[in-house]
Amino acid sequence: MKKFIQVFFMVLLVLTPLLAYAQGQKVTITGTVTDNSGEPLPGVSVFVKDTQIGTVTDVNGKYSLTLTNDDVILDFSFIGFLTKEVSAKGQKEINVKLEEDVVGLEETVVVGYSKQKKKTVSGSVGTVTSKELIQRPAANTSELLQGLVPGLVTRQSSGLPGADNTTLNIRGFGSPLVMIDGIQGSIDQIDPNDIESVSVLKDASAAIYGARAGNGVILVTTKRGSNKKSKINYNGTFSFTQPTFLPDRVGAHKWAEMLHESGLDPNNYSPHYVEYDPDQNTLTNILDGSEYKGYDWSEALYKDWVFQQQHNLNASGGTDKIRYFVSAGYTDQQSNFKSGDYDYNRYNIRSNIDAKITKDFSISVDFSYRKGILDKANFSASDMYNSLQTAKPVYPVINEADPTRATYSGFLQRSPYYQTFKDYSGFIKDEKASLQGAIQLKYDLPWVKGLSLKAKLSYEETFRWLKNVSKPFDVWEWDPTESTPDGEWIFQGTQGTNKMYVYSSKGTELLPLFSIEYGRSFGSHNLRAFLISETQTYDGTSLRGDRKDILSYESPYLRYASEEGKDNYEGTTESARTSLIGRINYDYKRKYILDFTLRADASAEYPPNSRWGYFPSISAAWRISNESFIQDNSNAIDNLKLRLSFGMLGNDAVSSFDYLSGYNISTNFYIFGATPYPVIYSAGLANPDITWESMKIYNVGLDASFWRGLFGFEIDAFYRLRENILAQPTEQVPSTFGASLPRTNLNKRDNRGVDVLLRHRNRIGQFVYHVNPMISWARGKYVDIQEEVSDDPEWNYRYVREGQWDDRQWGYLTDGFFMTQEEINNHPVDQDLTGNTTLKVGDLKYKDVNEDGVIDWRDQRVIGASGLPNLMYSIDMGLEFKGIQLSMLWQGAGMYMVNFSGSAAAPFSNESIPLELHYKYRAIVETGPDGDYIANPDEFELPPVTQNGRTNNNSKASDFWSYDTHYLRLKNLNLSYSLPRRVISGAGINDCVFYLSATNLLTIDNLGIWKHDFDPEVVGQNGRDYPPLKTVTLGIRFTF
């Protein structure tokens, strides 16, 4: 909080000198602003065009404005309405009726290196506006994009502070390029409150980013000041979080029962004073003869409902000479670990200033700084979960005899609870900061109308500083029965070692850009064009130092650790690219629209002769609704636009200096005698002709809106062909050649898909509601691929990928279980390739698909699509009544695979403690006169418990452990209330909103018996993940 106050004052310091502006007086104009239905509109801005002179309407929609000169144009604007301009000349009273902008056609959309009105956009561009971004709370901007853009595949698989970002993927293409105000970056480095808009370029519209744009581009534009009235906004949220799902493990008795069932003796796994009686099926505490209940390690580890907070304070405004947007934000996230030693804090500061120096010359100075600090005990979550899943419920989490001793959890030296404390395991402090700056000079050439020159220098410096201090701690078991009368501590090992390292890195990116732009209308012909030259250089370096045997943890510094075995390492990266970019945008009467772009990119990582790549695109749109045959005959159609596009893009994030041959220096040494000898290894054969992947993308789209926004849709269909994918040309050399052939631009794959967004918006009396469902489907195929083809048709069917979907997951098909030994003996199919001698009752039975009498790879079939969901869907719903707003976002995905593995799938695998569901659904095997049989034939759904998790037979990849998954979750539920203006205006507040918001409240999925323990967004389920969070947030927003 102290830091926040500091930040707050810093912002004020910057703001104060900017707040003053001048006024004069002469003519007074009054009037009322209403909406289409005649209802008065409060809060409408009434300003003299291009000045800072103006006011806002009151509760009754009335305004009064005094002017020094009435030869001006008044500009009436209000969010969600079309702006109206009225000449004030000779007027005393101006009453205005504003049209709702139901279709958003006048909205400005950011596209590559420029802006376009939505109505003239010819590419497939999804947009998210600032209004949508600040409506609900989230630590990361990426999370806010879930469910809002058709064709954007999203997945949030962790809720761990600092690592809870959502992966974004446009149309299943791969990792997209993210540009923040023209600099490549990460979307999560930016405070959602600072964002004006996010544009998702899904088709040829991305081609203007050339060799990096193959997977689509996400453009983030930050807010800038306007010459309207100054505003100060505050947005604060207070959240309580808890994991969505946690695996529920069995307690002591069920654990012992299952151990016994598996053939293991629970007494070998229990403390000395706990005894298992197999006849009674109970655990007994031999100290007092009572039943032994055990301990819940998972519960001990977590707190419920942990606090998180976010604050942002920003101010914007300006005069016609100078405009500003300044902002400061703070995010504080804590983890649900009870130790409290796992926190993430982030600070964002931004200042975007635009100044007009002369009539033709303007300058912009942007600056932003971000720092994220992860401060936690020295453990990795996955490591801790590993320990947690082997923590036996018969050992106490805290030893009352001496709570300061780290407790033994029944396996190795693991102590998952104590591990999460800095005082025991040491700490990790990881600070990442980035400083960005940009200066832009723009000159409108006075002698050529519409021509301007621009020079911009962007700069980014990134820093990282990480310190990891690892502290060993002894783990003890308390044995109250041992030889001494008071019991005895048994040493069970030491967790961790005494060592530390410090890592720091810095990176510098420089991005000079020069452009020449031209935009002018000639009658009905509108033309805009630009040419840009851009060069990007990156230079990064890192340094790491390791030492062992820290003298004292009070002084955890390298210089106080042992000289012996110290190690250090320097890493370096350099890259550079240079580009020429051009665009011509033409339309006739805003009806026929044509857009050409061309980019030439050269990258240093490619050989000089194939360094340059050319990436053209063309797109066209026809606004059918503007044709007279529509306009004359119907007023039902607000907008109907057909879009077509084709572009060529590249992906150069695939190779690094593969065109050079030679040797690399290894960090390893080999020892002869007592001397370390350096090692160099061959970099492999080089490919002097290597170049980037190239893509061709085709898109056809139709946008429509009817009956003033009552119903609308946007439909896109696309096809992308990805060529020159680097691959090892396997056919040319056998495995005995001994070197992989250099990767060559050989393979081809493609993607196809459809995005659909439907809109419905209506007003019934005072109620306004909207329902916007969206759905998208995308999937890829191998078109032409280097692979081995055999003479064996079954081998080809199983392994040859050409012409097939690229995400097929193969496995065996299960056909129930073996119920009796007799059934195994008589089974006609050799399932284990040794005459079924290794099979046991309760084992899975596999289908002999090819009916050759044995189960082998020939019987594997496609059991689903792995990886990213092929299908994404969501429904965004909202209801407004006076100041009350209720909105819901349902988001879901389908056609992907969730695989249960490890301890999630099988009890006792890797020494893990079984889950309740394993207990509930396992087959119980008993031995009768005719051999083994299953005692609960109608109730089980899982194979019997074995000593070692899954057996060879049961662990085969099959449709049994893999779920072709669908889920739908209530991503967000939001109830907000805006205080009536008449209440707050007296306090100088323009806007004040309270809201209550909940995320991930409810999830519906088809994960069968696993659904209560695992989150469907976590794909490779092994029970070792910190799942996404459920949050409940109280938020407040106000504007002065």
Place this chain on the structure above:
Amino acid sequence: MKKLIIIIFTVILALPACDVLDIKPTNMISEQDVTNDPALLDAYLTNVYNNVRWQSGGRSNNMAVLAVCGGEMNVFAGWQGPYRTAMTIIDENGAPGLLDYWPYGNIRSTNEIIQILQNSDTGFDEEFVQQKSAEARFLRAFMYFELVKRYGGIPLITEPQSIDQPIEELYVKRAPEAEVYDFIANEMDDISRILPSSYGTDDFGRATKWAALALKSRAMLYAASIAQFSDITLPEGVVGIPQSKAQDYWQAAYDASMEIINESPHALYNHNPDPQKNYAEIFVKDGNEEVIFAEVYNLSLLKTHSWNFLYMPDGFRTGWGSNGPIYLEFVEKYEYKNGSPGNLNWNDLNGNVLFDIDSIMADRDPRFRASIFYPETPWQGSVVYFHSKTVGTIDSESGWPSKAPARNYKKSGFLLRKRINEYVKLPISMEDETDWIVFRMGEIYLNAAEAAFYLNKSGESLDLLNAIRERAGMPDKTEVTEEIIRNERTVELAFEEHHYWDLRRWRTAVQELNGKGFHGISWVYNFPEHKYTMKLKSGEYGDVRTFQEKHYYLPLGIDRLADNPNLVENPGYTNGGE
């Protein structure tokens, strides 16, 4: 002014800064440099040493893989790689797990080094060329031996291939199995005349004359065994060696072994009057005279492994520990000190009969006590316990624990001790620095004894065998039989990555391993009697071993077959011969 601005801008736009693109990667050395600079060429050769994988299971968690496959020991948990490898049914589709080895990349490096040395016209001095070529040839032959013992005949490539070569040259056929063994023999004959007898302590770990002969000795023993005991064949001798060649190979193994025994400075380590201590020191006194060739480890130079950490018994460990339960069947292979057979009467292993630990365990072969922990083994000034329970009232003065630390009794009731350094207290993962011995004199004596036996030199065979037994503190044998020789080898070389391969070359693995589940002992201490009861229990994790006739050769696998149509699969596997 107008024009000036436009001109300046046009120039800037038209000339994107091309010179910024002249970047070179920061860690690259050119081919040219390596062909000229002896230090760089040597660094490239060192990379081959580094990648050979001297210990088949690597140097961390899977170190015991061959011992587990061979039924010598198990691992602590059934999901560990070694156990999974031992239990998985090997077929042509599933690669043979940790047993797989296909080091053609590293072989290519040796071929490149030899070629660079031969073609060098820039003047590496002759001695350097000879020495480095010989080292490269040793490494190449070692890898070919590792291949041929797994797969039978394999493509024998001795020059770096170029992608421009015609297809028929690139798709190399499998050489006959005998030819690969002959290649190894000829190469070792050649380079044993070039390589020095030793490097002193400075370069210990490089190939020597004796390392080359040791490789020949071992390879010839394998070739002879296959000729003598195997009847699996593929056309053109791709697998299988005519029985008629057996004698020649036995002879070659014998000759190479005897040359080492008679002429090398290496000898059986014998510095400690206590035979148990003496035997234990072979493995922890790095670079002693018994060691012919080893992979050197050094903690302060950051090359380490995890042997101590993995196998240290519970009560003396910091972390994992107790990871090497030894099967009862293997314990029984160790004779009693007086030379009587080590077998127990399994009828007595019922939890009722009382045993004196000294007479059934401590009284065995000193090598047993140096290789295996059993109840009450003295260790680090204390004692290793294995009992899961104590019967009767414990006298609190005695300090007797009611049960052993949990990890010790969970599995078989015995643990691996060999190569653990007793002086390392509370070992830490990947901080162990004992060398990995690849060739030592004990093996050479046993190679010679075995070869002599089949060459009908029984007397000589007996002498060699007894040399090993005398060093071990065991009474002499009075006769040699196949069984005696094999058991002596099993015991002397236990856990040193020999037994599994021996079972394969003797063609006894089907009989010894297939369908087997090995056992362990549950120890209960009777305090008043100061004796133990022993109860038989399973030493496995619920699986049964599969070793079929076809597994004497590992499958090349469908992937390797698919990318070279000239390869044939081994018999018994799909696409395989016969």
